[in-house]
Amino acid sequence: MAYRAPHTVPAEIDFPAPEENEGDTRLKHLVAPWNGNTADAVIIGMPFDHGVVLNHGRPGAAQGPTAIRRAMLRYGTTYDGDHQVDFRDLRVSDAGDVEIVDEDVPANHDRLTAALKVILEKSSVAVVFGGGHDATFASVRALATNPDTTGGINVDAHLDMREVVDGRITSGTPYRRILDELRLPGSNLVQFGLHGSVNSRDHTEYAKGQGVHCHTMGQLRESGLVSTFEQELGALGESCDSLFVSIDLDVFPAALAPGVSAPGVEGPTAEEGRAMAFAAGADGSVRLFELMELNPLFDIDERTARLAVALLAAFLAGLATRGKNV
Ligand SMILES: [Mn+2]
Numbered sequence: 102m103a104y105r106a107p108h109t110v111p112a113e114i115d116f117p118a119p120e121e122n123e124g125d126t127r128l129k130h131l132v133a134p135w136n137g138n139t140a141d142a143v144i145i146g147m148p149f150d151h152g153v154v155l156n157h158g159r160p161g162a163a164q165g166p167t168a169i170r171r172a173m174l175r176y177g178t179t180y181d182g183d184h185q186v187d188f189r190d191l192r193v194s195d196a197g198d199v200e201i202v203d204e205d206v207p208a209n210h211d212r213l214t215a216a217l218k219v220i221l222e223k224s225s226v227a228v229v230f231g232g233g234h235d236a237t238f239a240s241v242r243a244l245a246t247n248p249d250t251t252g253g254i255n256v257d258a259h260l261d262m263r264e265v266v267d268g269r270i271t272s273g274t275p276y277r278r279i280l281d282e283l284r285l286p287g288s289n290l291v292q293f294g295l296h297g298s299v300n301s302r303d304h305t306e307y308a309k310g311q312g313v314h315c316h317t318m319g320q321l322r323e324s325g326l327v328s329t330f331e332q333e334l335g336a337l338g339e340s341c342d343s344l345f346v347s348i349d350l351d352v353f354p355a356a357l358a359p360g361v362s363a364p365g366v367e368g369p370t371a372e373e374g375r376a377m378a379f380a381a382g383a384d385g386s387v388r389l390f391e392l393m394e395l396n397p398l399f400d401i402d403e404r405t406a407r408l409a410v411a412l413l414a415a416f417l418a419g420l421a422t423r424g425k426n427v
Pocket of ligand 1 (some may be wrong): 110258261349
């Protein structure tokens with residue numbers, strides 16, 4: 102029987118063996134089921150969207166991880182033409198999905214944290230396919246053995262900085278919980294790509310008061326989106342040794358990403374998304390990369406799923422350059 106990380110079940114999608122397509126190495130040929138060995142990247146799916154429902158979003162993100170894997174079967178090579186990097190030699194494994202128990206948000210978060218702790222012991226990076234964004238609390242909990250030196254960037258339309266009221270943990274609360282419960286310093290968090298008309302003044306002022314750097318899309322059009330992302334990532338690396346980059350696909354405009362829990366109107370281009378993902382992959386401090394909130398029930402012709410795969414490919418290309426002066 103194949104190795105299984107704790108609380109996981111095999112992915113619904115099997116990737117074909119690499120030798121089937123020599124000379125045209127596709128993303129799907131790169132990924133094998135995780136055998137528990139050391140790896141460059143291990144993927145885990147979090148097929149859970151009850152936190153989205155509790156946040157009054159539209160359900161369906163529980164099917165996100167399978168939708169990303171399905172898109173990987175048909176889309177993407179192991180060559181990044183933008184950076185002229187072939188990442189076919191990366192060791193990329195799929196640990197499957199977290200085995201979900203009912204609608205119990207904390208119990209399912211505990212399962213993701215436990216599985217990720219095992220993955221992070223063996224792999225340079227963990228890649229999470231979501232699922233509702235509430236799970237990022239659980240992912241960062243696995244990463245944050247030392248909260249003072251753990252940090253990251255949330256690429257998201259929304260702050261997700263709502264207070265937990267009466268124990269209601271939702272997809273709107275993860276970054277508040279990362280500050281309040283995991284005790285990461287606010288200055289270790291960056292909110293990136295915020296849409297201009299969907300975050301309240303109170304939540305924005307709360308975040309800034311905690312020392313969180315907040316960048317709206319409108320501001321990033323002035324400052325330079327990709328260069329600001331790279332600057333923030335570099336600055337976090339000065340004070341932190343373990344970083345995460347979590348991309349909520351709803352940061353992209355609905356024209357690019359219709360298949361999300363909460364579609365928006367502004368956002369980065371796909372090329373800017375890929376440039377950010379590449380920078381995240383190339384940064385040796387980044388140990389956790391997330392593609393969250395894909396909701397295939399609302400996707401159009403796999404548009405959002407393919408965008409997620411393009412971001413994954415850019416991240417892996419960046420990862421392949423670590424330790425090299427590319
Ligand atoms: Mn979010």
